[in-house]
Amino acid sequence: MAQSAQSSTETDWVSRFADEVIAEAERRAPGKAVVVASGLSPSGPIHLGNLREVMTPHLVADEIRRRGIEVRHVLSWDDYDRYRKVPAGIPGVDPETYGQYIGMPLTSVPAPAGSAYATWAEHFKAAMVEALDELGVEYDPISQTEQYTSGAYREQVLFAMKHRGDIDAVLDQYRTKQKPGGKKPQQKQVDEAELEAAEGSGAAAEDDGSAGESGYFPYKPYCGQCGKDFTKVTSYDDETTEMTYVCTEDGFTETVKLSEFNRGKLVWKVDWPMRWAFEGVIFEPSGVDHSSPGSSFQVGGQIVHIFGGEQPIGPMYAFVGISGMAKMSSSKGGVPTPADALKIMEPQLLRWLYARRKPNQSFKIAFDQEIQRLYDEWDKLEAKVADGSVLPADAAAHTRAVRVASHELPRTPRPLPYRTLASVVDITAGHDEQTLRILADLDPSQPLTSLDEVRPRLDRAENWITTQVPADQRTLVRETPDTELLSSLDAEGRESLRLLVDGLDSHWSLDGLTTLVYGVPKVMAGLEPDAKPTPELKVAQRTFFALLYRLLVTRETGPRLPTLLLAVGADRVRKLLAA
Numbered sequence: 001m002a003q004s005a006q007s008s009t010e011t012d013w014v015s016r017f018a019d020e021v022i023a024e025a026e027r028r029a030p031g032k033a034v035v036v037a038s039g040l041s042p043s044g045p046i047h048l049g050n051l052r053e054v055m056t057p058h059l060v061a062d063e064i065r066r067r068g069i070e071v072r073h074v075l076s077w078d079d080y081d082r083y084r085k086v087p088a089g090i091p092g093v094d095p096e097t098y099g100q101y102i103g104m105p106l107t108s109v110p111a112p113a114g115s116a117y118a119t120w121a122e123h124f125k126a127a128m129v130e131a132l133d134e135l136g137v138e139y140d141p142i143s144q145t146e147q148y149t150s151g152a153y154r155e156q157v158l159f160a161m162k163h164r165g166d167i168d169a170v171l172d173q174y175r176t177k178q179k180p181g182g183k184k185p186q187q188k189q190v191d192e193a194e195l196e197a198a199e200g201s202g203a204a205a206e207d208d209g210s211a212g213e214s215g216y217f218p219y220k221p222y223c224g225q226c227g228k229d230f231t232k233v234t235s236y237d238d239e240t241t242e243m244t245y246v247c248t249e250d251g252f253t254e255t256v257k258l259s260e261f262n263r264g265k266l267v268w269k270v271d272w273p274m275r276w277a278f279e280g281v282i283f284e285p286s287g288v289d290h291s292s293p294g295s296s297f298q299v300g301g302q303i304v305h306i307f308g309g310e311q312p313i314g315p316m317y318a319f320v321g322i323s324g325m326a327k328m329s330s331s332k333g334g335v336p337t338p339a340d341a342l343k344i345m346e347p348q349l350l351r352w353l354y355a356r357r358k359p360n361q362s363f364k365i366a367f368d369q370e371i372q373r374l375y376d377e378w379d380k381l382e383a384k385v386a387d388g389s390v391l392p393a394d395a396a397a398h399t400r401a402v403r404v405a406s407h408e409l410p411r412t413p414r415p416l417p418y419r420t421l422a423s424v425v426d427i428t429a430g431h432d433e434q435t436l437r438i439l440a441d442l443d444p445s446q447p448l449t450s451l452d453e454v455r456p457r458l459d460r461a462e463n464w465i466t467t468q469v470p471a472d473q474r475t476l477v478r479e480t481p482d483t484e485l486l487s488s489l490d491a492e493g494r495e496s497l498r499l500l501v502d503g504l505d506s507h508w509s510l511d512g513l514t515t516l517v518y519g520v521p522k523v524m525a526g527l528e529p530d531a532k533p534t535p536e537l538k539v540a541q542r543t544f545f546a547l548l549y550r551l552l553v554t555r556e557t558g559p560r561l562p563t564l565l566l567a568v569g570a571d572r573v574r575k576l577l578a579a
Contacts, residue, residue, distance in 0.1 A: 012396035013358045017315075018063040021283045024313055029280060033070040036061045037284040037312065038139070039272075041078040042106055042124035044087035047335040048365055049287075049320045051131075055354040056285040056317055058137045065405040073139040074279055079106045079121035080144040080265050082229050089334050103228030103249065107145040121145070131338035135347050136404040149262045156274045156307065158258060160218045160266055162238050163306055167270055168216035170302045171208045174294030208299070209267035221245045221264035225252035229264075273300035277309025284312040285359055288319065317359040323366040341365060344464040346457060347409050349378055352401035356394075367468050375418035382415070412457040416442065420510075421454065421461035423559030426475045427567040430462050438567045442510040475558050477568055481576050482551055496520050496544055497551075497577045504570045513562035520544060551576055 025034040036057040040046055054075065061073040083106055086098045092113030101109040101120075109120035117123040132139070147153055160167065209218045217233040221243075230249035236242070241259040246252070266274055275281070286297040301311035322336055341350050344367065353374075357363045366374050384390035385398050402409060416439065428434040432451060439454065440447040451458060465474070489497075499520045507516040519529035521540040533541070546556040549564075552573070558564055565573055 012355075012393045012400075014059045014063050014355065014396065014400060017060045017283070018067070020313060021060060022064060022067075022069065025282045028282065028310060032280070033072050034061075034064055034283075035072050035074060035279055035281050037074045037076065037276075037279065037281040039076040039078055039284075040128065041081050042121045042128070043081065043084065044090065044124060045335060045337050046124060046128045047337050048322070048341060051338050052317045052320055052354060052359065053285065053287065054132065054137060054139070055135075055351070056315070056359050057283060058139070059355055059400055060283060062138075062400070062404050073137075074142060074281065075139040076142045076144060076275065077121070077125055078144050079125070080148050081106055081268075083109050083120065103226075103230050105145060105222060105227075107143075108222075108227055127337060127339045131342055134342055135338070135351060136407070136409050138404065138406070144265070148265050151262050153266075153274070153278070154259065154262075156278060157219060157266060158241060159307065160270055160274065161236055161241075161243075161258065164216050164218055166306050167218050167303055170306075171216075171269065171299060174299055175208075208269040218267050218270040219243075219258070219264055220267055221254075221256075221261070223247040223249065223252055224254045224263065226250050231264075269296045269299050270303060272296055273304035273309070273311070274307050276300070276304050276312055277307035280309070281312045283314050285314040285317045287317060315359040318362040321362065321364040323364045323368050323370040336365070336367060341367075344371065344460050344468060345375075346412065346460055348401045348411060349375065351409075352378060352381075352397060355400040356397040367464075371464060372419040372422065379415065379417065410456075412454060414448070414453040415457055416454050418457060418461055419560070420563050421458050422465050423475070423563045424567055425458070425462040426465045426469070426559065427477060427564065430466070434567075437569075438563075441508060441566050444509050475553050475564070477553055477572070478551070478576055481578060482554075485550060486578070492524065493547065496524050496547075499523060500548075501574050501577055504565070504573060508566075508570065510562050510566065513565050517545070517548070517561045517565070548577075 021034060021036065025032070038054045038057050040050060040053060057073055061071045064071040083101050083104050085102065086093065086095045088095075090112055092115065098109070106121040107119050111117045111120055111123035115123045117126055129141075209216065209220065212232055214232075214234045217236060219233060220229050221231050221233070222229050223231055223245075226247060226249050228247070228249055231245045231247050233243060233245045235244045236258070241257050242255060243258045243261070244253065244255040265271060276284070289295060297311075304311050338350070350365075353363060353365060364370075381390065381394060381398055385395060390398065402411065420442070421439075424435055424438050428438065435458075436448065436451055439451075440449070442448070448454065500516060503516045503520075504513075507513050515529065518533075518541060521537060521544045522529055522531050522533075525537060525540060527537070531537075545561060548561060549556050549558050552558070552564060552568060559567070568576070
């Protein structure tokens with residue numbers, strides 16, 4: 001497994017992890033493909049916090065692939081997990097009706113009403129699969145339902161049952177026990193909201209199969225009558241693999257041969273390390289739900305040795321927030337998913353947000369006005385890349401955003417500023433002909449000839465305006481002049497409007513109108529149009545801008561004035577500003 005020379009990307013966190021993973025793979029399994037892993041539970045909408053579970057190993061795997069080294073990114077769909085609760089705010093889901101399915105595998109629960117898919121698991125997997133494809137994420141999907149029900153893990157299950165005493169001894173070190181005096185051992189506290197933010201990863205359930213009257217068993221059957229996991233193993237014979245269980249939900253009892261039985265799974269704290277050993281995982285990140293003693297990642301680090309494997313290396317990843325929203329929890333409903341984000345931003349921008357921050361650094365994804373600033377920042381980065389002034393770490397994050405090892409992601413041919421596109425579709429209400437007219441006027445020296453040149457960015461901006469901007473913040477251009485306000489203006493106010501109107505034709509471009517609207521207050525102050533602003537001049541400019549907004553859109557704020565003037569059109573501007 002030869003490592004090729006590194007480029008300037010060596011300064012970024014992805015390359016540093018890639019170095020560690022390659023070295024660890026050489027130590028553990030020389031000559032074999034490097035295996036990195038993610039796990040997602042389709043228990044509800046898979047949100048943008050869960051995306052970090054996939055993007056972190058994806059970026060590392062992609063860097064390894066760029067170096068010509070064979071790598072597998074295993075994505076385990078934890079679709080054989082139990083249905084734990086009914087998430088809030090899911091269309092087509094009645095909480096009372098769906099409550100009857102709690103305890104069943106996610107692949108046995110019906111999909112929400114109106115879904116194109118048969119099961120709950122498939123319904124919520126589908127949106128994520130589509131988003132990952134758009135993001136350029138390459139992975140090997142593994143359905144845990146298929147793995148368990150096909151008997152793929154049969155040897156591992158029998159092994160775990162045979163060594164249940166060893167597993168129980170490890171788990172027992174972490175179980176909360178009563179100390180003399182009634183005090184429980186201290187455990188590191190994790191923010192409850194951040195624990196909820198981890199929902200959607202397979203690591204969310206912390207079941208360890210605690211011992212009952214009949215001893216400890218790390219296996220949980222699904223009941224042969226009700227299909228749920230409210231079961232307890234009451235006896236097991238290591239030689240014959242004969243297992244008896246009882247369902248506490250309906251009293252059903254069954255005796256089966258575990259060597260032939262496929263309707264159940266190992267409890268999570270045993271299941272996860274078993275898979276590390278089974279797949280030979282070298283790298284897998286973990287969420288905040290693993291930062292406390294006794295969590296599945298920490299305990300798994302000891303249990304994996306029982307299965308003859310080693311714990312993966314990998315960071316604990318931090319919280320991903322939404323600008324303008326509370327912390328994410330898929331159980332509370334309304335949590336943005338990667339599919340939601342990709343409706344308002346291009347894949348490159350979303351990839352960049354995950355690539356530029358180390359996994360242990362939290363960050364926010366903007367669904368509010370902040371998205372315009374993020375796009376401005378991205379466009380500045382693109383300009384620096386183009387002129388060669390970009391810093392190495394920033395260049396690396398940019399490279400990881402725009403392409404994967406095998407190909408470059410499709411991009412907007414002519415990426416006009418997002419805020420400009422948003423303003424135009426806001427004013428035109430998405431009317432294509434008007435939009436093209438305005439955008440063609442932005443730069444008369446290189447007029448736009450087709451909206452295809454600014455897609456898909458234009459479509460993302462339009463989606464943002466129509467789905468994320470409240471109606472009372474949308475821009476509505478006046479139909480008729482505000483005669484009352486116009487008649488109340490003094491001579492100075494009327495003169496400033498005349499200067500603007502008279503200069504429209506000779507300044508009719510984005511740059512020209514920018515010079516004009518900032519220049520009118522300068523001329524009114526007896527200065528040259530290119531004079532540097534003073535504090536007094538800035539006040540005069542703000543006053544002039546507020547007047548224009550009131551006359552054009554009835555508010556004192558709005559889209560950037562040059563863009564607004566282009567969108568309204570010269571004739572209509574003259575009509576509305578005629579004092």
